[in-house]
Amino acid sequence: MIKISPSVLAADLSDLAAEVADIKRCGADMVHLDVMDGNFVTNISFGLPVIQSLRKKSDMIFDVHLMIDKPERYAARFIDAGADILTFHIEACDNPVELLDEIRSQGVMAGISVKPATPIEEVYTLLDHCDMVLVMTVEPGYGGQKLIPETIEKVRKLKAELKKTGHFIEIQVDGGINDTNAGELISAGASILVAGSSVFVASDRAAAINALRCNA
Ligand code: DX5
Ligand code: ZN
Secondary structure, eight states, X not given: OOEEEEBGGGSOGGGHHHHHHHHHHTTOSOEEEEEEBSSSSSOBOOOHHHHHHHHHHOOSOEEEEEEOSXXXXXXXXXXXXXXXXXXXXXXXXXXXXXXXXHHHHTTOEEEEEEOTTSOGGGGGGGXXXXXEEEEXXXXXXXXXXXXXXXXXXXXXXXXXXXHHHTOOOEEEEESSOOTTTHHHHHHHTOOEEEESHHHHSOSSHXXXXXXXXXXX
């Protein structure tokens, strides 16, 4: 079953709790929360206090994507704030194995992410330590970009590696995903699609979520 994780970057952030309730009603499986530090990526989004407050108003699965330098400094606090899935970038962390293990030891799903230019093979030695690999399909930092087609091959390679090594790990894709490219991503092996603009900007969000899921 393909899962859809709408990114609130494209939501009305002045009314975040209502926006999250709305995508739940429209059939989203989880909500994607993009944390940016103005350092690992040039943009700044939101952080701990927003997630903490939202946690009090929503029982959805919080899929937290950390685009921050040295994520090991903050992981425990994002878990306390309410993350159910916590993903950080391999490019931002010196000891990913240790951090993945720490996240898992707190009962939270641990995800490792790669930017478009990072070879997918770099995560192969981490597969025993994570629950999800997030293959970025755009350069991280901004919503509303166009998917980089070459990234789809990375999903295909990773899926083949998971099969070969017998790992049952989710493959998440993020950036520029819409009902035109969702099918190809799903056939390549993606199991969780993140979508900001194509869900939140749609006039019928339930139809948009359904279109993404059923496009295989
Ligand atoms: C980009 C973020 C994405 C982004 C997706 O750095 O990680 O989650 O919000 O937005 P769309 O679907 O609009 O590309
Ligand atoms: Zn994201």
